[in-house]
Amino acid sequence: MTAASATSALRRSAEWVHYHLSELLRVCAAYLGIAVLVAAGAILAMPGLRDQAMQMHAALMAALAPESVPADLNDATAGASAPELAAAAAARAATASGPAEAASAAAAALPGVRNFQNAFGAKPPADAFHASGASDGQLEALRSYISRKYKVAYDATAVLVNTAYRVGHDLELDPLLLLAVIAIESRYNPFAESHVGAQGLMQVMTRVHKEKFEEFGGGEGVALNPVANIRVGAQILRDCIDRRGSMTGGLACYVGATGPGDGGYGAKVQAERRRLALAAGIPLAQR
Numbered sequence: 001m002t003a004a005s006a007t008s009a010l011r012r013s014a015e016w017v018h019y020h021l022s023e024l025l026r027v028c029a030a031y032l033g034i035a036v037l038v039a040a041g042a043i044l045a046m047p048g049l050r051d052q053a054m055q056m057h058a059a060l061m062a063a064l065a066p067e068s069v070p071a072d073l074n075d076a077t078a079g080a081s082a083p084e085l086a087a088a089a090a091a092r093a094a095t096a097s098g099p100a101e102a103a104s105a106a107a108a109a110l111p112g113v114r115n116f117q118n119a120f121g122a123k124p125p126a127d128a129f130h131a132s133g134a135s136d137g138q139l140e141a142l143r144s145y146i147s148r149k150y151k152v153a154y155d156a157t158a159v160l161v162n163t164a165y166r167v168g169h170d171l172e173l174d175p176l177l178l179l180a181v182i183a184i185e186s187r188y189n190p191f192a193e194s195h196v197g198a199q200g201l202m203q204v205m206t207r208v209h210k211e212k213f214e215e216f217g218g219g220e221g222v223a224l225n226p227v228a229n230i231r232v233g234a235q236i237l238r239d240c241i242d243r244r245g246s247m248t249g250g251l252a253c254y255v256g257a258t259g260p261g262d263g264g265y266g267a268k269v270q271a272e273r274r275r276l277a278l279a280a281g282i283p284l285a286q287r
Contacts, residue, residue, distance in 0.1 A: 142280035150188040180273035202233025
């Protein structure tokens with residue numbers, strides 16, 4: 001090979017490398033530009049997403065904490081129809097000072113929220129906790145377990161656990177049994193609904209037990225209120241246990257099993273009940 005041909009081959013090789021490096025750099029620059037645009041868009045959208053998250057949190061907490069409903073709203077909406085309640089919600093939201101306050105006002109006027117303060121206190125009576133042998137530390141551990149496993153806001157677990165203890169105390173049911181039923185039925189989703197019409201935390205058949213929700217104001221959507229749903233679901237479970245004579249039979253009745261088996265439902269509930277007790281260090285009640 002002559003010197004000229006060698007030089008020509010080297011030149012072609014250098015041009016080939018230069019061409020492909022240029023193409024690679026061009027592609028990298030294009031993708032880098034796209035990444036910068038996406039990042040800029042995310043930064044610009046972040047305040048809006050944060051406001052939406054605050055609104056959703058405020059609405060959920062308003063629904064979970066009925067004691068926060070203003071007295072004037074309860075009085076003004078007593079006996080009102082769903083459209084009138086919606087108008088009341090809109091009116092209060094319009095005068096709110098921010099998105100979080102607007103969401104809270106709108107949620108407070110939802111059907112079924114009024115009169116909850118009279119039905120439930122903000123906290124269960126002290127003897128409800130003492131009778132179950134639960135300390136403050138154990139209750140905190142219980143809330144942490146539910147929050148972590150079921151992706152529930154920690155603040156919201158206070159109302160759920162408090163309600164379970166209050167209702168369990170009133171109906172002589174183990175609160176951990178109620179919390180375990182909620183876990184298996186809905187995984188702590190207060191807006192869960194099955195294809196057969198079971199609704200809420202404890203998946204109550206609203207059409208069948210419609211009259212049980214009357215004391216909570218009745219109306220569309222009341223079964224989705226966590227406090228009302230736990231109360232009604234617990235009453236149904238209490239009746240099932242009384243009819244069948246045992247917790248095992250009562251769980252089978254609750255899930256609608258008419259034969260000797262319940263498809264493993266009772267075992268799932270009892271297993272989750274034991275996990276709740278173990279996570280919180282709370283002794284299981286023998287009932």
